[in-house]
Amino acid sequence: MRLCPAxxxxxxxxxxxxxxxxxxxxxxxxxxxTYADSTASAALxxxxxxxxxxxxxxxxxxxxxxxxxxxxxxxxxVTARQISSPDSLAAAIDARIERMAxxxxxxxxxxTEFDNAHGFRCRLLVCPDGAPVPVQFLAFDRKxxxxxxxxxxxxxxxxxxxxxxxxxxxxxxxxxILNSLR
Numbered sequence: 313m314r315l316c317p318a319x320x321x322x323x324x325x326x327x328x329x330x331x332x333x334x335x336x337x338x339x340x341x342x343x344x345x346t347y348a349d350s351t352a353s354a355a356l357x358x359x360x361x362x363x364x365x366x367x368x369x370x371x372x373x374x375x376x377x378x379x380x381x382x383x384x385x386x387x388x389x390v391t392a393r394q395i396s397s398p399d400s401l402a403a404a405i406d407a408r409i410e411r412m413a414x415x416x417x418x419x420x421x422x423x424t425e426f427d428n429a430h431g432f433r434c435r436l437l438v439c440p441d442g443a444p445v446p447v448q449f450l451a452f453d454r455k456x457x458x459x460x461x462x463x464x465x466x467x468x469x470x471x472x473x474x475x476x477x478x479x480x481x482x483x484x485x486x487x488x489i490l491n492s493l494r
Contacts, residue, residue, distance in 0.1 A: 343477075344383070344384065344477045344478055344481075345383055346383075346477065346481050347364050347366040347367060347381065347383065347481065347485075348364075348365070348366055349364075350364070350365040350366065351363065351364065351365055351488060351492070352364075352365040354369065354377060354379075356375055356376075356377055356390065356391075356392035356459070357374060357375050357392055357394065358392065358394050358457055359392050359457055359459055359493060359494070360492075360493075360494050361459070361489045361490075361492045361493045361494070362488055362489065362492035363377075363379050363485070363488075363489060364379070364381075364485050364488075367379045367380060367381050367388075367485075368380040368381075368382065375391060375392045375393060376389070376390065376391050377389075377390040377391075377392075378390075379485075381478075381482070384465070384478045384481070384482070385465060385466045385467040385478075386463055386464060386465050386466060386478060386482060387463070387464055387466070388447070388461055388462070388463045388464075388482065388485065388486065388489075389461060389462050389463075389464065390459065390460070390461040390489070391459070391460050391461070392457070392458070392459050393457075393458045394456055394457060394458075395456040395457075395458055396456055397456075398456075401452065401456050401458065404458055405450070405452055405458065408450050408458075408460050409435075409450065412435075412437055412448045412450065415443075415445040415448060415462065416437065416439060416443065416445070416448075417443075419439050419441055419443050420439070420441065421437040421438060421439040421443075422437070422438045422439075422440070423435065423436070423437050424436045424438075424487070426490075428451070428490060428491050428492075428493055429491075430453075430493060430494040431453050431454070432451040432452065432453045432457070432459075432490070432493050433451065433452055433453070434449065434450070434451040434490040434491075434493070435449065435450045435451070436448075436449045436483070436486055436487055436490060437449070438479065438480075438483040438486075439479070440476055440479050440480070444464065444465055445462055445463065445464055445465075446463055446465060446475070446478075446479040446482065446483075447461075447462070447463035447479065447482045447483050447486050448460075448461065448462050448463070449461045449462075449486045449489070449490055451490050451493050459489075459493060461486060461489065463482045463486065465478070
């Protein structure tokens with residue numbers, strides 16, 4: 313079958329688009345391969361808690377634990393302290409709460425406060441809008457144990473929708489640390 317030259321010309325023109333009609337697609341971000349929900353036990357002086365079993369760990373000091381997430385380009389820095397007097401504990405808690413607020417800056421965060429099954433008062437802040445420090449937590453008990461942690465993204469934290477799955481995963485792992493703290 314032979315096409316008419318005029319019909320062929322119409323088909324060719326209809327198939328072409330001009331730059332004025334070009335509409336770019338929104339930027340797509342790669343999907344994050346999240347870590348499994350498996351846990352392993354970790355300890356700092358006087359405290360035990362569960363961390364993600366697939367994350368790497370290092371101990372730069374005896375009361376510090378760094379939990380590395382290479383796939384995310386993130387680390388959760390955890391510190392434990394034993395404080396003997398109630399006044400000193402209250403001052404340390406106030407200082408940590410102030411530091412958490414300074415890390416947050418003008419950004420909004422979702423805050424969760426609860427008591428875990430082992431008598432620790434816990435506070436978890438998750439900032440889903442692309443903050444460089446998107447997850448922070450604090451826990452203490454009446455015996456003077458104080459645990460604090462900060463998740464840091466080592467790369468760009470913008471745009472927020474590209475890092476949201478990472479922040480969500482780090483927030484879940486921080487909640488697991490707090491819930492298992494004993």
